[in-house]
Amino acid sequence: MKLVCVDCNKEVSADLFDYQCTCGGLFDIVHDTAQLDAEFLKRVFHDRLSERMTPYASGVWRYKELIFPELADEYITTKYEGNTGLYASEQIQSYTGSNRKVLLKAQSENPSGSFKDNGMTVAVSHGRSLGYQRFTCTSTGNTSSSLAMYASLANQESYVFVPNKNISLNKVLQTLAYGANVISFDGTYDDGIRFYEQHSKELGLYICNSINPFRIEGQKSIVYEIAQYLNWNLPDWVVIPGGALSNVTALGKGLQDLKKLGFIDKLPRVALVQAEGASPFHRMVAEGRTELVPEPTPYTRASALNIGNPPSWKKALRTLEETNGVTCSVTDQEILDAKAWVDKSGIGCEPASAATVAGLRKLIAQQVIDKDETAVCILTGNMLKDTDALHEYHLGESSTTSYKNAIRPAELTLDSIQSIL
Numbered sequence: 001m002k003l004v005c006v007d008c009n010k011e012v013s014a015d016l017f018d019y020q021c022t023c024g025g026l027f028d029i030v031h032d033t034a035q036l037d038a039e040f041l042k043r044v045f046h047d048r049l050s051e052r053m054t055p056y057a058s059g060v061w062r063y064k065e066l067i068f069p070e071l072a073d074e075y076i077t078t079k080y081e082g083n084t085g086l087y088a089s090e091q092i093q094s095y096t097g098s099n100r101k102v103l104l105k106a107q108s109e110n111p112s113g114s115f116k117d118n119g120m121t122v123a124v125s126h127g128r129s130l131g132y133q134r135f136t137c138t139s140t141g142n143t144s145s146s147l148a149m150y151a152s153l154a155n156q157e158s159y160v161f162v163p164n165k166n167i168s169l170n171k172v173l174q175t176l177a178y179g180a181n182v183i184s185f186d187g188t189y190d191d192g193i194r195f196y197e198q199h200s201k202e203l204g205l206y207i208c209n210s211i212n213p214f215r216i217e218g219q220k221s222i223v224y225e226i227a228q229y230l231n232w233n234l235p236d237w238v239v240i241p242g243g244a245l246s247n248v249t250a251l252g253k254g255l256q257d258l259k260k261l262g263f264i265d266k267l268p269r270v271a272l273v274q275a276e277g278a279s280p281f282h283r284m285v286a287e288g289r290t291e292l293v294p295e296p297t298p299y300t301r302a303s304a305l306n307i308g309n310p311p312s313w314k315k316a317l318r319t320l321e322e323t324n325g326v327t328c329s330v331t332d333q334e335i336l337d338a339k340a341w342v343d344k345s346g347i348g349c350e351p352a353s354a355a356t357v358a359g360l361r362k363l364i365a366q367q368v369i370d371k372d373e374t375a376v377c378i379l380t381g382n383m384l385k386d387t388d389a390l391h392e393y394h395l396g397e398s399s400t401t402s403y404k405n406a407i408r409p410a411e412l413t414l415d416s417i418q419s420i421l
């Protein structure tokens with residue numbers, strides 16, 4: 001490989017990296033292909049692509065035997081979901097006060113931008129195998145975007161019900177753009193679920209919310225992936241946010257599978273973090289009760305967690321009991337500050353996901369989690385899912401943090417830019 005000037009044809013070694021030739025022209029990169037064996041390369045490229053082209057390249061369907069072994073491949077509707085990054089972040093280590101590098105599992109890298117894809121690929125595939133052509137959900141926006149994406153991919157119709165306030169417009173737009181029929185209603189996610197519980201049979205639609213156990217089966221793959229990436233050695237703690245409590249349920253089921261199969265020796269402890277304004281499960285655990293008292297008017301800025309009556313609470317309790325788990329709640333300000341750190345670490349997430357990092361910081365400060373223990377935080381959604389939250393935090397008048405005035409105007413002169421560096 002060498003650099004060749006487009007103006008004067010001067011050749012320079014690529015090791016002497018530069019942007020411009022001495023004559024002022026730009027460089028092209030020119031490869032030496034004479035030595036390459038084209039047939040060999042074609043085979044290598046073919047092998048690499050064929051791995052990518054089967055459903056088993058998906059980070060969900062790779063584990064089909066543990067998720068839905070009976071499903072015929074023809075029904076699999078996949079966008080190669082999963083295979084999301086697992087990052088060790090020194091910045092988040094320092095923010096949380098841990099002595100160990102904190103791992104972040106970026107479910108935000110899924111095709112529709114949230115962990116819902118891990119479950120939705122399985123639900124939609126299952127619905128199709130039963131002959132359904134119309135799919136539905138109620139949603140604060142991520143479940144609906146994911147459903148809309150898979151339904152359209154399978155050339156099926158989707159009908160989604162979204163609350164008419166306190167959810168992110170970006171998610172509704174994403175859902176619309178993927179082609180769903182979007183119906184907004186005056187109420188919360190909880191009202192939507194209550195409606196389904198009463199009318200699912202008459203509707204004749206395939207329900208893709210997490211009351212559908214096939215969603216949970218797909219979401220188990222998140223912890224399988226974490227374990228596989230870490231060569232089946234899980235950290236001491238898995239920290240996860242909780243709203244409807246489907247994901248913590250899936251985590252618990254996935255961990256049990258891995259333990260039963262002997263892939264892992266012991267279960268990590270689970271820390272479930274809820275937003276203070278929508279924390280009925282945490283309150284139940286903290287008060288030592290065994291019955292959940294729903295919150296009639298949940299509110300948190302982390303809109304994905306705006307759930308007062310989580311349908312999966314009994315299953316979630318099972319996960320906590322089996323893993324000697326803990327719960328905690330964090331304020332919206334703690335969530336948004338933690339989110340700013342996750343964003344700044346280069347990974348990024350939406351507010352609901354950052355509850356994990358805020359929770360880890362709090363649990364370390366309270367010495368519930370030891371500074372020397374290892375932890376992975378599950379980041380459930382993408383930072384662009386809620387650009388209003390970014391706007392409010394970084395540019396809004398109400399911002400009280402160090403990010404205020406973070407965007408400074410500068411002239412494009414060397415002095416001006418150097419004075420910022």
Ligand SMILES: Cc1ncc(COP(=O)(O)O)c(C=O)c1O
Pocket residue numbers: 114142143210241242243244245246247248304305350352353380381
């Ligand atoms: C981005 C995001 N994080 C976390 C959650 C909470 O997960 P769960 O409802 O499974 O508890 C949701 C929605 O449910 C979500 O959309």
Ligand SMILES: N[C@@H](CCOP(=O)(O)O)C(=O)O
Pocket residue numbers: 138139140141142143144189208209210211243244245246303304305
């Ligand atoms: N945040 C969720 C709410 C929970 O939905 P479910 O899929 O677990 O039923 C959303 O994106 O709608």
